[in-house]
Amino acid sequence: MPSPNMDINKNKNATVPVFEFMLAKSEVDADLTVGEYGVISIPVEIIAIDRDSVTFRKNGPAEAEDMFRPEPLSNMRDRMGVTDSPEKSIAEKSEDKE
Secondary structure (H helix, E strand, C coil), X not given: CCCCCCCHHHCXXXXXXXXXXXXXXXXXXXXXXXXXXXXXXXXXXXXEECCCCEEEEECCCCEECCCCXXXXXXXXXXXHCCCCCCXXXXXXXXXXXX
């Protein structure tokens, strides 16, 4: 049974609630390594809707959509805040002002 953890108090830098859950390895049926990324499809039934949220109930077996792989470089760059344009050093910035 999934066990959600929506407590952002444990992660003060979180921009969205954390949602962690467990599934049986046999249900996922994929080669997995800690730290890999992938997509899991979980059929659900909507059981409640309120002003700010929707509550779902798992309604069938989960499936891995594709192979799980290491984090894509583009995702890692976004997560770390890396840009394609290099920052100018302080010395270069002061030269530009002159």
